[in-house]
Amino acid sequence: KRVVFSGIQPTGVPHIGNHLGALAQWQRLVKEVAAQPEESRDELYFSVVGMHALTVPQDPVRLRQERRDMFAVLLALGLTDPKTGAAVFHQDQVLEHGELAWYLNTVTPVNRLMRMTTWKSKLVTLRNAKSEDEIDDSMLQLGLLAYPVLQAADILLYKTTHVPVGHDQSQHLELCRDIAQVFNRAYPGRRRDGKGKGKGPFRMPEVMLTTHPRIQSLRNPLQKMSKSAPSEASKIYLTDSPEAIHSKIKTAVTDSIQGVTWDPENRPGIATLLQIYEGYSGEPVEDIAKRYTGQRGIMEMKADLAECVSEGLRGFREEFARIRTEEAYLREKEREGADKARATASRTMEDVRAAIGLD
Numbered sequence: 001k002r003v004v005f006s007g008i009q010p011t012g013v014p015h016i017g018n019h020l021g022a023l024a025q026w027q028r029l030v031k032e033v034a035a036q037p038e039e040s041r042d043e044l045y046f047s048v049v050g051m052h053a054l055t056v057p058q059d060p061v062r063l064r065q066e067r068r069d070m071f072a073v074l075l076a077l078g079l080t081d082p083k084t085g086a087a088v089f090h091q092d093q094v095l096e097h098g099e100l101a102w103y104l105n106t107v108t109p110v111n112r113l114m115r116m117t118t119w120k121s122k123l124v125t126l127r128n129a130k131s132e133d134e135i136d137d138s139m140l141q142l143g144l145l146a147y148p149v150l151q152a153a154d155i156l157l158y159k160t161t162h163v164p165v166g167h168d169q170s171q172h173l174e175l176c177r178d179i180a181q182v183f184n185r186a187y188p189g190r191r192r193d194g195k196g197k198g199k200g201p202f203r204m205p206e207v208m209l210t211t212h213p214r215i216q217s218l219r220n221p222l223q224k225m226s227k228s229a230p231s232e233a234s235k236i237y238l239t240d241s242p243e244a245i246h247s248k249i250k251t252a253v254t255d256s257i258q259g260v261t262w263d264p265e266n267r268p269g270i271a272t273l274l275q276i277y278e279g280y281s282g283e284p285v286e287d288i289a290k291r292y293t294g295q296r297g298i299m300e301m302k303a304d305l306a307e308c309v310s311e312g313l314r315g316f317r318e319e320f321a322r323i324r325t326e327e328a329y330l331r332e333k334e335r336e337g338a339d340k341a342r343a344t345a346s347r348t349m350e351d352v353r354a355a356i357g358l359d
C-alpha cells in the first residue's frame, strides 16, 4: 500500500507551474485511489505548509488570507473527494510536525544543509548585494537553513512511501532519505514482538516526479516560473480570468524564427509554451508544433493555447470562486483534514518517542 504525502507553501495562489509540476499529479492520484477497492486504498496526505512560509518575512494579515486561499484552492481542485479518504490539511495545525523536526535536527549535519541550493543561492544574493565582509548576518536565519529538515519531518511523519513534487524538490527529497536512514540506524527501537532490535520508525520515501519538466517563466524562459518573481506577466495563476490568460500568453517572450518547432535548446520560449500546451491538452509537444508552420504560426499557437488553458481551468475557477467565501465550510474542512492527519501523526510519534527513549 502506498502512502503519499506532498505539500505546498501558502504564498499566493498557485501558478500553472505548480499545477503541472505537482498539483495535477495530486489530482491524478485522487482519481486513481477513488477507483481502488476500499480495503486496499493508498493513503493520501496533502498539506498547506504554513510553517515553511515563515522562512521569508511575512505580513500576518496577508499570510492569513493566502493560507486560507491555498486551502480553498486544494478543495476546488477536488482533492478532498470523500471516496478517497484523502487528508487535506494545514501543516501548522498538526503540532507533531514541529516536534519531529526537532528530533531530526539532532541527527542532521549542518554542513549537509549548507550545501543545499536554496541556502547557497541566498548566500550568493547577499554577496552580490554587498561586499563579502559587509554581509548582514542577521539575514541568515536558522529557520532557512533548517527548512529542509522540517520538510523531511512533514514526509516522515506519515511513514510516507511516495512524494509527488516538481523537479526543483529532488535535492530536498534526497536529504529526507538520508535523514531517515541516519535516524533509523541511530534509533532502531524494538521489534513489535519485543524480540530484538527493530528497523527504526521510518520508511524510505520515493520521489514521484511528473513527466512535465519544470515550467519556465513567460518573461524569461531561462528562469523557472516562480511565485516570488515580481513580474505578474511571467506566470499564469490558476485563478486568472480568461482575459488575463490571453494577454499573458500573447505577450510571452518567444523568438523571431518563423513557425513553431519543438527545439528546447534553441527556442526555450516556444518550448515553454508547447509544454504548457501539452500539459493542458494531453497532446505531445511535437504534434502540436506541427500544426503551426506559417508566418503567423506563433500567433495562432498562442491564441489556441490561451483558449486551451482557459478552458482547462474553467471548472476550477468557478469552484474556487464559489467556496472561497464559504467560511463555515472551509473551517469544517480544515478541522476534518487536521484530525485525520493528526491521527496518523500521533501514532508515528509514539514509535519515534519510544525509539529515542522519550516515551
Ligand code: TYM
Pocket (backbone or CB within 6 Å): 005, 006, 007, 008, 009, 010, 017, 018, 019, 020, 021, 022, 023, 049, 052, 150, 151, 152, 154, 155, 163, 164, 165, 166, 167, 168, 169, 172, 213, 214, 215, 216, 224, 225, 226
Ligand atoms: P512550493 O510551494 O514552492 O511548490 C509546490 C510544488 O510545485 C512545484 N513547482 C513547480 N513545478 C514545475 N514548474 C515550476 N515552475 C514549479 N514551481 C514549483 C514544486 O516542485 C512543488 O512540488 N518545499 C516545498 C513545500 C514542501 C513539501 C514538503 C513538498 C514542504 N514540505 C513535503 C513535498 C513534501 C515547496 O517549497 O514547494
